[in-house]
Amino acid sequence: MQLPNSLVIATKALRRNKMQTALTMIGMMIGVATVLTMIALGTGAQNAIQDQVKAAGMNMLVVTAGNYQVKKEKPPDDAIEMSQRRNPEKGMRPHLQFVMFHPEDDPFAVHDHPVAKQRLGDSEAGLGAAATLSLDDAAMIRAVPGVQYAVEGIHENVHVGYGDTRWFTRVHGDGSSLPEVRRSWKFVHGGFYSERQERNKEQVIVLGSVVAEKLFGADNPVGRTVTLWKQPFKVEGVVTSSSWMVVPEAGDDQFDAVYIPVTTMQSLLNLSKLNDITVTTKSTGDVSRVAKTITPMLRQRHNIGANQADDFTVTTQASKSLMKGSLRPDVAQAVIGNVSGLEKVTLDQLGKTLDRSSRTMTALLGGIATVSLIVGGIGIMNIMMLSVTERTREIGIRRSVGAREHEVLMQFIYESVILSVVGGLLGIVIGVIASSAISHSVQWSTSISPMAIALSFGVSAAVGIFFGYYPAREASRVAPLKSLRFE
Amino acid sequence: MEPVISVRNLTKTYHVGEHQVNALRSISMDVHKGEFVSVIGPSGSGKSTLMHILGCLDQPTSGQYFLDGRDVSRLSDDDISLVRNEQIGFVFQGFNLLTRTSALENVELPLLYGKSNISAAERKKRAMAALDSVGLGARYDHHTNQLSGGQQQRVAIARALLNNPSILLADEPTGNLDSKTSIEVMDIFQALQRDRGITIVLITHEMDVAAYGSRIVSFKDGNILSDVSNESRRHAGGELQEFPAVVN
Ligand SMILES: Nc1ncnc2c1ncn2[C@@H]1O[C@H](COP(=O)(O)OP(=O)(O)OP(=O)(O)O)[C@@H](O)[C@H]1O
Ligand SMILES: [Mg+2]
Numbered sequence: 001m002q003l004p005n006s007l008v009i010a011t012k013a014l015r016r017n018k019m020q021t022a023l024t025m026i027g028m029m030i031g032v033a034t035v036l037t038m039i040a041l042g043t044g045a046q047n048a049i050q051d052q053v054k055a056a057g058m059n060m061l062v063v064t065a066g067n068y069q070v071k072k073e074k075p076p077d078d079a080i081e082m083s084q085r086r087n088p089e090k091g092m093r094p095h096l097q098f099v100m101f102h103p104e105d106d107p108f109a110v111h112d113h114p115v116a117k118q119r120l121g122d123s124e125a126g127l128g129a130a131a132t133l134s135l136d137d138a139a140m141i142r143a144v145p146g147v148q149y150a151v152e153g154i155h156e157n158v159h160v161g162y163g164d165t166r167w168f169t170r171v172h173g174d175g176s177s178l179p180e181v182r183r184s185w186k187f188v189h190g191g192f193y194s195e196r197q198e199r200n201k202e203q204v205i206v207l208g209s210v211v212a213e214k215l216f217g218a219d220n221p222v223g224r225t226v227t228l229w230k231q232p233f234k235v236e237g238v239v240t241s242s243s244w245m246v247v248p249e250a251g252d253d254q255f256d257a258v259y260i261p262v263t264t265m266q267s268l269l270n271l272s273k274l275n276d277i278t279v280t281t282k283s284t285g286d287v288s289r290v291a292k293t294i295t296p297m298l299r300q301r302h303n304i305g306a307n308q309a310d311d312f313t314v315t316t317q318a319s320k321s322l323m324k325g326s327l328r329p330d331v332a333q334a335v336i337g338n339v340s341g342l343e344k345v346t347l348d349q350l351g352k353t354l355d356r357s358s359r360t361m362t363a364l365l366g367g368i369a370t371v372s373l374i375v376g377g378i379g380i381m382n383i384m385m386l387s388v389t390e391r392t393r394e395i396g397i398r399r400s401v402g403a404r405e406h407e408v409l410m411q412f413i414y415e416s417v418i419l420s421v422v423g424g425l426l427g428i429v430i431g432v433i434a435s436s437a438i439s440h441s442v443q444w445s446t447s448i449s450p451m452a453i454a455l456s457f458g459v460s461a462a463v464g465i466f467f468g469y470y471p472a473r474e475a476s477r478v479a480p481l482k483s484l485r486f487e
Numbered sequence: 488m489e490p491v492i493s494v495r496n497l498t499k500t501y502h503v504g505e506h507q508v509n510a511l512r513s514i515s516m517d518v519h520k521g522e523f524v525s526v527i528g529p530s531g532s533g534k535s536t537l538m539h540i541l542g543c544l545d546q547p548t549s550g551q552y553f554l555d556g557r558d559v560s561r562l563s564d565d566d567i568s569l570v571r572n573e574q575i576g577f578v579f580q581g582f583n584l585l586t587r588t589s590a591l592e593n594v595e596l597p598l599l600y601g602k603s604n605i606s607a608a609e610r611k612k613r614a615m616a617a618l619d620s621v622g623l624g625a626r627y628d629h630h631t632n633q634l635s636g637g638q639q640q641r642v643a644i645a646r647a648l649l650n651n652p653s654i655l656l657a658d659e660p661t662g663n664l665d666s667k668t669s670i671e672v673m674d675i676f677q678a679l680q681r682d683r684g685i686t687i688v689l690i691t692h693e694m695d696v697a698a699y700g701s702r703i704v705s706f707k708d709g710n711i712l713s714d715v716s717n718e719s720r721r722h723a724g725g726e727l728q729e730f731p732a733v734v735n
Contacts, residue, residue: 005599008607016587397583400544401597401646402572404565480571481544484583 006407010414013394017387021419024383028423028460029430031376035369036431036448036456037438042365044439044446046358059148060181061291063141063277063298064313065133132302132311133274135262138175140301141279144293146286151175152262153276156269160207160258161227162215169211170257171228173265179239181280182254188212190222190237197236198261203268205233208255209240209248226258229268233260287316377420377463384416384471392478399480409476416468417461424460428453489556490517491653491686492541497550499536499709510536512709513550518654523680523687525697525717528706534690535658537706541688542575542656543567555653572601576647576655580662582639584631584646591627594618594646601650617645621675637668644675648685655679658690667730673699674723699723 014021135152142150154173159166172178176198179185189212193204205226212221221235240248240255248255266272281290291314302311388395395408403411432453435446499511510533518524526534539545540552543559552560559570577583584593594614598605605613618624621641631639640660647655657676661669677699679685689700697703698721705712 005604009599012588012592016585393583394585397585398596398600399568400542400571400577400583402568402600402650404568404600406565407600481539484544484579 004410006410007414009398009407009411010418013411014415014418020383020387024380024419025423025426027379027383028376028420028463029427031372031379032424032427032456032460033430033434034427035372035459036428036452037434037446038365038368039452039456040431040435040446040448041438041444042361043449043452044435044444046361047447048445059281059283059287061279061281061287061294061314061316063133063137063279063294064315065273065275066311066313133277134272135266135274137298137301138274138277140297141277141294144290144297146281146283146290148280148282149175149177149180149278151178151181151278152274153278154262154265154271154273155275156265158228158258160211160215162221162224165215167211167214169208170253171265172257172259173262174259175262178259178278181278184242185239186242188238188240189220190235192239192259193236193261198263201261201263201267203231203233203264204236204261206237206239206259207235208257208259209238210250210252210256211258212238214250228258228260231268291316373459373463376460377467380416380420380463381467381471384412384468385474388412388471388475388478391475392482393484395475395478396480396482396484399478400484405476408478409472412472412475413465413468416472417464420460420464420468421457424457427460428456431456488519490519490553491555492516492518492688493553493556494541495551495553497537497540497547497552499533499540499545500548509709511540511547514709514711516704516711516714518686518688520686521680521684523676523699523701524689525700525703526688526690526706527692527694527697527703528712530692532706533709534692534706536709538656538658538688538690541654542577543570569601572597573650574653576644576650576652578640578643578647578655578657578660580659582631582636582643582663584639584642586631589628589630590618590623590634590642590645591615593631593642594649596646597649613649614645617649618642620648621645635668636664637671640664640668640672641675644672648679652685654686654688656688656690659692660689661691661693661696667727669696670723670726670730673721674727677723695721 138150138152141147152173152175156171156173157168158171159168160171161167176193176195179187179192188209190206192206193202197204205228207215207221207226215221215226216224220238222237224235225232226235227233239259250256262274279290279294281287295310295314298312299310304311395403398408398411432448435448438444439446494517495515497511497514498509501508501510514533514537526537528534536545540547540560543554543562547560550560551558554570554574559567562570585596591611591614594617595610598610598613615624615627618627621644623638623641623645626634626638629638631642634642640663644655644660655676660676661672664672673696676687676689680687680701687700689696691697698717698719700717701720702714702716704714
């Protein structure tokens with residue numbers, strides 16, 4: 001393949017004017033690098049805020065089976081109140097907590113049925129009359145516009161065994177997208193079970209870090225087999241908290257716990273219902289709307305008449321988690337300090353405020369970026385204009401040996417495009433380096449998306465064509481004779 | 488035989504403010520293939536004006552210009568550019584080479600334009616051959632500022648010859664050169680005419696230089712004063728041998 005002659009001519013001409021070429025490219029490079037760094041800082045800040053907000057669960061709502069608001073949170077009649085729970089393991093400290101236990105949750109034997117047949121089903125699985133939510137409900141919720149994830153949950157107590165060691169803990173049967181919802185999770189070893197494993201009802205398990213430590217000490221348990229209900233489960237990963245606000249400890253619900261696919265749990269325990277469904281929305285501002293959509297939808301699915309109460313509860317997480325922590329204290333303080341009467345602020349308002357401020361930020365960044373690119377473009381135009389007058393003689397020489405107007409035009413357009421594109425590419429490199437340097441040295445989060453890179457590249461090429469066109473046309477219009485006389 | 492150049496009633500009028508300058512007043516002449524025509528005349532007599540029209544760098548106010556039998560006085564800019572590229576070779580007093588560019592790349596220049604799409608290797612080959620023919624093959628990679636005036640003018644001649652033009656037009660090619668270098672350039676011109684049958688129109692205001700041509704046309708105030716064949720033609724080849732120590 002042969003390059004177009006005008007392109008060859010343009011590169012040769014640029015090499016002739018090395019100094020000018022270098023200076024123009026540096027100008028373009030700095031322009032693009034600045035823009036890219038600015039976008040990186042902006043999106044980084046935006047993402048950081050969004051992440052914090054999401055980690056705080058502000059985009060989360062939980063649909064729980066049963067309606068305790070009606071019943072005033074009265075535990076089932078057959079529940080036993082235990083003031084002290086002693087862990088069956090020797091040498092373990094007793095947990096000093098008040099826990100409501102269903103008789104079926106007897107720590108010692110009842111749940112050790114190997115086969116689900118012996119169990120009588122949902123009503124005996126601690127779900128009682130509240131067994132109303134199904135996998136299909138979750139699937140329907142997942143299809144609601146604005147919903148990001150909907151994760152099924154069944155929660156039980158269980159003995160986890162490895163060799164001779166046994167540990168009494170919580171087991172959560174959950175959908176495979178649970179880690180997407182638990183933003184403050186990190187995996188010490190391995191990872192979460194996959195959607196495929198969930199579909200196939202595989203006996204795989206993820207250990208909370210507390211459980212992993214009790215059973216395996218400091219060893220990596222991934223790939224080992226533990227037993228639940230005398231059934232083997234292969235360990236897929238170990239999860240712990242990524243937030244310093246939440247320290248895993250014995251007795252907590254997240255890390256002194258094990259996770260298995262909800263489907264596996266349902267089939268082993270012969271269950272068909274769920275305890276709850278955890279829902280996240282794509283945007284924090286959407287939580288109220290989604291909650292308002294879910295309620296009538298579930299009422300209809302559950303055939304609840306107009307004057308009957310819901311058989312489920314929808315709770316949002318906003319102010320609860322804001323007050324509770326897991327939000328970085330500085331961010332929490334900023335939010336709390338700036339929003340008077342936080343408790344009265346609805347999640348919707350808060351979400352919308354955040355959305356609005358991030359939109360303002362994007363618009364501001366976009367504005368600054370546009371202005372600096374226009375300035376860069378005018379710089380290119382200026383230099384190209386200068387070089388047209390400076391190079392009148394060169395143009396005349398080219399015209400005298402037979403260059404057509406069009407060929408001179410193309411030469412100058414190619415020159416400015418090469419200048420801006422090469423300058424732009426260098427600028428992208430510098431911009432990427434600069435933003436990572438900034439995020440390293442000042443600990444600001446930056447984020448460069450492929451989109452931002454593509455945009456800067458496209459814009460620098462467009463600037464080259466747009467601002468190069470006018471000088472190029474001027475160049476091509478120089479009369480051959482006039483340019484030869486030009487000294 | 489049909490003339491290479493044929494002009495009929497060519498006029499060129501410039502308007503400068505209120506004034507009207509008649510640079511050419513009805514010129515008619517023919518140049519045949521293989522002729523070496525010297526155009527001579529005092530400053531301001533219209534020599535360069537004629538040469539720009541002959542070289543399709545400018546268009547006449549009226550009259551016709553046939554190049555190889557085709558009327559080129561009123562072609563579109565693209566067509567005119569092609570004529571310049573393929574049929575005309577220029578040599579100027581000021582050399583008009585691209586600065587900061589090697590001799591080779593200067594010579595290649597005409598091949599980057601025009602219809603034919605020539606590969607880089609072929610361009611280089613043909614440019615080298617042209618440089619060799621003016622005795623500068625060894626200096627192909629020298630930049631223009633590393634060459635003497637005479638050498639630069641030879642590069643310009645090599646460039647002018649690259650597309651095998653119908654005519655070679657030279658406007659005071661020796662105006663910036665010393666006498667010995669001038670003779671060298673004239674030697675090249677005479678060799679081109681003699682060995683390759685190239686048609687040359689040379690413009691000068693010195694009789695000494697005009698004397699190398701086979702025919703002398705003299706201008707005055709935009710008119711042809713006389714048009715005679717040169718009986719006492721000078722031969723640059725012989726004169727060069729009288730100079731001691733010829734150095735390139
Ligand atoms: N662009 C122009 N505008 C106005 N007048 C011009 C222009 N070009 C040439 N002339 C005039 O036309 C006349 C002929 O000029 P031309 O350049 O052809 O002279 P010349 O014979 O080449 O002179 P010289 O020997 O000094 O180069 C002169 O009077 C000149 O002033
Ligand atoms: Mg002149």
